[in-house]
Amino acid sequence: MATAEAEDFQRKVAYVFYAGLLIAGIAVFWIWGILYDIWYPFTRGNIGVYTIYVPLIVFGILGLLLYRKPAKDVQKK
Numbered sequence: 001m002a003t004a005e006a007e008d009f010q011r012k013v014a015y016v017f018y019a020g021l022l023i024a025g026i027a028v029f030w031i032w033g034i035l036y037d038i039w040y041p042f043t044r045g046n047i048g049v050y051t052i053y054v055p056l057i058v059f060g061i062l063g064l065l066l067y068r069k070p071a072k073d074v075q076k077k
Helices: 004-036 044-066
Strands: none
Touching: 004 044
16 A cells, blocks of 8 residues: 555646646647737637647646645544
8 A cells, every 4th residue: 555655746746747738738829829820729720729728728627626735634523
């Protein structure tokens, strides 16, 4: 069984990974917008970038929510 320190380390690594996904998704959106001067991705020629940055951002947010710091032990009544 993993120790508490190892579990905490694994949680932190996963948290950093998902934060990186979120940052990468936002960076792709901004870089694409700056390079091509297009901020609306739903046009016919730009739908491909939408399929890249939306999953990055969504999985980043979900991962950050799942791997945030756990709540303190709740006292039983």
